[in-house]
Amino acid sequence: MKKVNKSHQRDELRPEYDLSGLKGGIRGKYAKRYRAGTNLVRLERDVARVFTDDVSVNKALRSLIRVAEAQVPYTH
Numbered sequence: 001m002k003k004v005n006k007s008h009q010r011d012e013l014r015p016e017y018d019l020s021g022l023k024g025g026i027r028g029k030y031a032k033r034y035r036a037g038t039n040l041v042r043l044e045r046d047v048a049r050v051f052t053d054d055v056s057v058n059k060a061l062r063s064l065i066r067v068a069e070a071q072v073p074y075t076h
Contacts, residue, residue, distance in 0.1 A: 043057070
């Protein structure tokens with residue numbers, strides 16, 4: 001795939017769009033807040049076929065925790 005030379009790109013936006021309000025954005029402005037309140041985990045496809053939502057994943061993991069705690073005493 002060839003790189004497109006920016007000087008040869010055609011502006012496809014409609015003339016009525018006002019882009020002046022888009023200037024002055026701050027990169028990563030909400031990144032810290034996002035990371036603090038988010039705990040995402042990506043499931044492999046075979047696992048996602050079985051556990052289709054967060055409720056089923058949490059239920060399965062809680063069951064596994066109970067089994068593991070019953071087998072090995074938890075110590076610090």
